[in-house]
Each structure stands twice: as C-alpha cells, then as structure tokens.
Amino acid sequence: MNQLTYLRYEVIRTYRNRRFLMFSLAFPLILFLAVAGPHKNQMIVGIPFPLYYMTGMVAWGTMVAVISSGARIAAERQVGWTRQLRITPLPTWSYFAAKIFCGYLMAILSMLILFVAGSLVGVHLTLSQWFVMVGLLLVGLIPFSVLGIMFGHLLTTDSLGPAIGGTTALFALLGGAYGPLVTGGALLTVVKCLPSYWLVIASKSALIGGGWPPQAWIVIAVWTVVTSVLAVRVYQRDTRKI
Amino acid sequence: MNEHTAVANGTNNIVVSNLTKTFGKVRAVRGINFEMDRGTTVALLGPNGAGKSTTIDMMIGLTTPDFGSVSLFGHSPANAVHMGLIGAMTQTGSLIDYLSVRELVSMMAALYPSPLDVDEALRISGADAFADRMTRKLSGGETQRVRFAMALVADAELLVLDEPTVALDVEGRRDFWIAMRAFAARGKTVVFATHYLEEADAYADRIILIAHGRIVADGAPTEIKATVGGRIVRATLPNVDLDKLRPLSGVTSVERRGDAVTLNCADSDATLRELFTLYPNVRDVEVRGAGLEEAFLELTEDDDDEAV
Ligand SMILES: Nc1ncnc2c1ncn2[C@@H]1O[C@H](COP(=O)(O)OP(=O)(O)OP(=O)(O)O)[C@@H](O)[C@H]1O
Ligand SMILES: [Mg+2]
Numbered sequence: 001m002n003q004l005t006y007l008r009y010e011v012i013r014t015y016r017n018r019r020f021l022m023f024s025l026a027f028p029l030i031l032f033l034a035v036a037g038p039h040k041n042q043m044i045v046g047i048p049f050p051l052y053y054m055t056g057m058v059a060w061g062t063m064v065a066v067i068s069s070g071a072r073i074a075a076e077r078q079v080g081w082t083r084q085l086r087i088t089p090l091p092t093w094s095y096f097a098a099k100i101f102c103g104y105l106m107a108i109l110s111m112l113i114l115f116v117a118g119s120l121v122g123v124h125l126t127l128s129q130w131f132v133m134v135g136l137l138l139v140g141l142i143p144f145s146v147l148g149i150m151f152g153h154l155l156t157t158d159s160l161g162p163a164i165g166g167t168t169a170l171f172a173l174l175g176g177a178y179g180p181l182v183t184g185g186a187l188l189t190v191v192k193c194l195p196s197y198w199l200v201i202a203s204k205s206a207l208i209g210g211g212w213p214p215q216a217w218i219v220i221a222v223w224t225v226v227t228s229v230l231a232v233r234v235y236q237r238d239t240r241k242i
Numbered sequence: 243m244n245e246h247t248a249v250a251n252g253t254n255n256i257v258v259s260n261l262t263k264t265f266g267k268v269r270a271v272r273g274i275n276f277e278m279d280r281g282t283t284v285a286l287l288g289p290n291g292a293g294k295s296t297t298i299d300m301m302i303g304l305t306t307p308d309f310g311s312v313s314l315f316g317h318s319p320a321n322a323v324h325m326g327l328i329g330a331m332t333q334t335g336s337l338i339d340y341l342s343v344r345e346l347v348s349m350m351a352a353l354y355p356s357p358l359d360v361d362e363a364l365r366i367s368g369a370d371a372f373a374d375r376m377t378r379k380l381s382g383g384e385t386q387r388v389r390f391a392m393a394l395v396a397d398a399e400l401l402v403l404d405e406p407t408v409a410l411d412v413e414g415r416r417d418f419w420i421a422m423r424a425f426a427a428r429g430k431t432v433v434f435a436t437h438y439l440e441e442a443d444a445y446a447d448r449i450i451l452i453a454h455g456r457i458v459a460d461g462a463p464t465e466i467k468a469t470v471g472g473r474i475v476r477a478t479l480p481n482v483d484l485d486k487l488r489p490l491s492g493v494t495s496v497e498r499r500g501d502a503v504t505l506n507c508a509d510s511d512a513t514l515r516e517l518f519t520l521y522p523n524v525r526d527v528e529v530r531g532a533g534l535e536e537a538f539l540e541l542t543e544d545d546d547d548e549a550v
Contacts, residue, residue, distance in 0.1 A: 001326070005352035009345055016340040080335030084392070087302050088353040089326045240306075 001089055007098050014102040020068055024106045028061030029113055033121075040121055045180065047207050054118040055203040056177040058137065061114060062107035063177075063199060064168050066141045069103030070096075070148025071164055075157045077238070086239070099152075100145045107141055108134075129206035136202030136212060143195045143223035144171075150231040153238045171196035177203075195223045253316035254280045256301075256400070256431065260310035263296050270296040272455035273310070278448070280315065280399070283422075283432040285446035287439060287466070293455040294435040295333050298404050301433070302330050314400060322400070326354040329396035331389050333404040333435070337377040343388050344373040351395045358397040366421045367391035368414070382409040390418065394425060401425060403434040407441070419445050443467055468494070473510035476528040479503050479521055490516045502526075 014020065036050040044052045076082055085095055111134065115123075125133070147167075155163050173181060175196030182191045191197050198216040205211060261274040271293040278284050286294045299305035301312050303319030314322040322328050337346060347364060351357035364370040367390040372380065380388065386409040393401060403422070407415045422445065426432045436442050442449045442463065449466040451459040459469050472494060480501040487496045492509030507513045510529055517524055 001355060002352040006349055009341060009349040009352075012345070013338070013340040076338055079338065080332070081338050083304060083332060084335055086304060087323055087328055087330045087332075088350065088396070089324050089355070090353045091324075 003090070003094055006090065006094070007101065010098040010102055011105065014069070014106065017072075020072070020106070024061060024065035024068055025110050025113055028057040028064070028110060029117055032057040032114060032117055036121055048122065050118060050121040051123045051207065052204075054114055054123055055133075055207065056172075056179065056200065058111055058114050059175065059196070059200045059203040060168065060172040060177040061110040062137060062141055063144050063171060063196065064164070065106035065110050066100070066103035066145040067148040067151065067164055067168060069106060070099050070145060071151040071155065071160055073099060073149060073152025074155050074160050077153070078157050092235075096149055099149060103145050103148060104138070104141070107137075111137065125206045132211055133203060133206050136205055137199065140195060140199040140202045140216075140220055143220060143227050144199075146224060146227040146231050150227060150234050153231070153234040172200075175200045193219055195220055256280075256315065256433075257313040258297075258301065258310075259312075261297060261300055261307050261312065262309040263293075263300060263305065263307050269455055271300070271307075274452070274455075274457055276450055276457065276460060278431070278433070280431050281426075281429050282447045283426050283434075283445065285442035285449045286433065286435040286452055287437070287442045287449050288435075288452035289437065292452045294452055295404055296455075297452070298330075298402055298433065298435055299332070302328055302402055304332070326356075326396060327399045328402060329393040329398035329400070330402040331393040331404060331406050333408075335389065337380070337385060337388060339378050340376070342374050342376055343369055343380070343391075346377055346388065347391050347395050350392045354396045354398070356397060358395050360395060363391045363395035366394055366424065368417050368421070383411060383414050386410055387414070387418075390421070394421075399431060401430055401432045403432070405435050405437070407436075439467065439470065468508045472506055472508045474530055475505040475507055475510055475513055475517070476526075477503055477505075477517070478525040479523070482521065490520075 032054060036053040039049045039053075042049040073082065082095075086092075115130075151160070151163060151167075171194065172178060174191050175194055175198075176182070176191075177196065177200050182188050192215065198212060198219055201208070201212065201216065256278045258274055258276050261271055263269075263271040274293070274297055276284075286297060288294050296305060300307045300310075301314070301319060303323050312319050314327060317325065317327065319328075341349065344360065344364065347369070348360050351360050351363070357363075361370070364373050367387045369384070369387045369391045372384055377385075377388065386406070390403075390406060393403065401422075406422075407418050410418055419441070422432065422434070434446070443466070444463075446463060448461065449459075449463050450457055451466060451470065459466055478501050482503065484496050484498055484503070487493065487503060487505060490505070490513050492507045492512040493505050494508050495506045497504045497506075505513060505517075514527070514529070517527075
C-alpha cells in the first residue's frame, strides 16, 4: 500500500475545490484588505491596526480551513465513499489523518497569504516572532481539526455550510478574532476556556510578546481530548447505522 | 502447504455460517449457510428485499451480523479487507469529486498490496474511453464502469459485485460480463448478486437462491433453472386424479383448485403435447412463465414464521 499516493490525490482534490479555497483563503484575505486597507495608519489598543487585524483574520481563516477540511467527510459519506473506503486496506485513521493534513496545508497557505498581504500594508515582525506565532497556531488548531471530522460525521451536506459558518463565526467572535469583544469580568473567564481565544492569542503572540500561559495549553489539551472522544462516538454511531 | 491441509484449514474456500441480521423488526437475513471453493463464481439470486445485499455486506465486513460468521480463505472479513483480499462493488455508492477517472482509479490502486495496472483496469472495465474526464461529469452507466474498475484494480482474490449491471445498457452488460469472466478465469473467486435468472445462469458456476432472508435453493444453474425457470400450465380438467398428472413429461408439481388444475412445468411444450393427447376434454388451457417471484413464493410457501 502506498499511502503517500493516496495523500497526494487528497491534496489535489483539496486545491481543486474552489468553494473550499474561497472560504478558507479568499474570504479572510478580502475582509482583511477591505477593513485594514482604509485604516492603514490607525492604532488599536496601542498596536497598528493592520497588524492587529491581520492576526485576527489569521486565527479565523486557519480555523475555517481545518474545520472545513474534516467536514468534507459529510459529502463523502453522502455519496457512499466512506463505505467504499471501508472495503479497502486503508485504515480509518489514515483517512482522518489525510483530512487533517489537507486542513493544515490550507491553514498554512491561509497564513502565508495574510502575512504577505500584511507586509504589503506595513506589518513587520521579526523571524522569531513569526516562528512563535506559527508554532502556537499549529497547536491551537488541533481541536478545530478534530471538530471538523466530528462535523463530517454529524452533519449532512445541506446543513454543513450554515453549521461551519455559524460555529466558526461564533468561535472567532467570542475569541476576539474580529476585535476585542470581551475585555474583562466574568465573561472573560468563560471566554478564556474557548480554544478560539487562545488561537487568537497565539496569532497575537507577536504583538503582546511571549507565548502561551499554562492555561492556554490546558484549554487546548482539554478541548482536543473532548472533541476526540465525541468524534470517535459520532464515528462509531455513524458506521454502526450502515 | 498441500491442497489437503489448505482445505482442512479453510484457507482455500469461503465459509458462511448461520449468518443472521435483523434491522428493527425486519429480519433481513435469517440463517444463511454456504461454502464455496476458491476460483468459483457464485450468484446470489433473489427478488427485492430478499437479503442479498445484507448478506454481501456482512461477507465484506460492512455490516456486523447479529449471529453467525464468515471466513474468507481462513480470515475474518475485517482481516481480509485489511490484507487487500477483497475487491468490491456495493449496490449503491457514487464517486468523489475533483479527480479524473484515471486519477481516482490510481488513488484506489495505491491502497492495495499488488494492484492491477491502472490502464489495464480501465481497459477491462471499458472506462478507458473517458479516463481523463472528471468524475462528476459521468453518466450513470459510466459511473458504474468506473466503480467496476475500482473493484478490479485491487486484483483481489475475491471479487464481490452487488447488482453490478443495473445502470448499464445492453452492450454495457455484455461487456461487463465478458470482463468479469476474464477476471474469474485468472483463478479468482467471484460472488455477485442479481435479480435476473438469465444473468445468474449464464455467468455463475452455481446459483444460490435467496428469499425472505433464507436460502431456498442452491445448485448448478441447470438445477436451479429446472426449479424456477419453468412455466405454469393452468387448465380446467374435472375429475382427474392428480397422481395421473404428476408423471406427465416435463411436470415438476401439480395442484388442484375445484375443477382447475395447475401444473408447474420445466418443459411445458412436452407437457402440453401429452396433456392434449391423453385428456381430449381439457379446456381453458393457459400457459405462462412462472417468473422468479412466483418460483420464490412457491419455494417459501411453507414458511411458518414469516411475521416476527
Ligand atoms: N439499514 C437497514 N435498515 C433497515 N432495514 C434494512 C436495512 N438494510 C436492509 N434492510 C431491509 O432488509 C431487507 C433485506 O434487504 P437487502 O438490501 O439485503 O435486500 P436485497 O436482496 O439486496 O434487495 P434488492 O434486490 O432490492 O437489492 C429488506 O426488507 C430491507 O428493507
Ligand atoms: Mg440489494
């Protein structure tokens, strides 16, 4: 068995899917240029606005990329493809791994595009700032990847768009990807338990300096475990039904 | 390992024992037993809802049986799948987007330990004519050929086909069965499900007849044809002893309702000739094809526990 060949075709399928590219790459970019462009020289919470907004869009775009990648399983279930794969030697985990890999590939592409767009409107970061930011983002995306796979087994293709759109928008909004929504009080304590909050912080690590506090690692770990357990449940229920 | 021990260990055949599956209140499969040798082609023949697909899905590990077991050359279905011993075409299922036909078949080929050459699989299945087209632009029959190519490219020991010719035109059907034959001739084992006695008769070494989740007949195509491929002769013939009708040539069984008699015939021409000669008073003679449905009804008439 040559799983790399399989993976290669999964990657080809990903970049040929225009709608998917549109949502995970084009939308965050367009939003960034539309919002940050006109406010090029302004400052927000002591940070140049384009830089601030770029990091928010990075968090949102990468989140959409990894969730959508796993959620594409819904379409493959619908046409009976997952059943077809279950009678091949491909292990289920490889199927999921390929989906996660493609999601990450898109997420990295989304970051690169926004970084380039950011530099064009005057964002400057040092190499080590880029590294910390990208590294933390990759870790912060893990629970969202798993969530995507869960969506893929929970939803139908009809409900997929609204479900992904709604979930990512809500996560992004509460996490502060579109701007600082919650800055204090009891609500902040709640919001700090969301993985999207830490994804946004990861994205802004270059601005606020340093990495994640221990709480961030714990929140991401707990969300990863919980979404994984749920995803396994949903997967088992789905395959039993067939 | 010599032939004898291979048989004793079950590594050279497929054994289906007491397979049972219930969906809610529907007893889809109610104890199916059969064995088949490596290299043979077996048809599962039966009407809609007989339990053919459920049986096949349990054989290839897609459905877990409530009871019973399947051994494929000495392996469980899950292990056989894992080892790449099964190439299958399920009854339903479509293709994924964003790949050409050749790319899709190559993707599948990559999953098996010793796949067939992709171009070869495309050629045999007749999918070579549109190999560079994107999968979403295919017709139903073309899709079916690609699905066949995906099953073939595995070059697996066991090929399982669930009503494979459904979407195909006449020419497509003929090509399909020629391809299946060529595959089987390489010593491969084939199991296919169909509604059509003619298909089962022409392309299988053995036919297993399934109705209401049970095997109702199992044998060589000629035997099965004699059982279900016959005709029904109905006539008004008062006061005749049924025992005198039974020995008429071509008759397999007789029944009487009032003055009317019903003769189930394997060879209705011969029966009619004798009937007219021996009973000149016979009236209202009617002949019609028994049809599978009827044959199944007859074979399962004595089914006591139909309802759950
Ligand atoms: N997943 C399921 N849930 C509930 N009932 C099912 C399911 N699958 C099959 N059945 C029922 O089990 C019975 C046998 O179905 P099966 O698909 O095995 O028949 P079949 O012989 O393949 O028929 P066909 O020729 O129409 O394909 C039918 O009554 C069907 O309605
Ligand atoms: Mg069926």
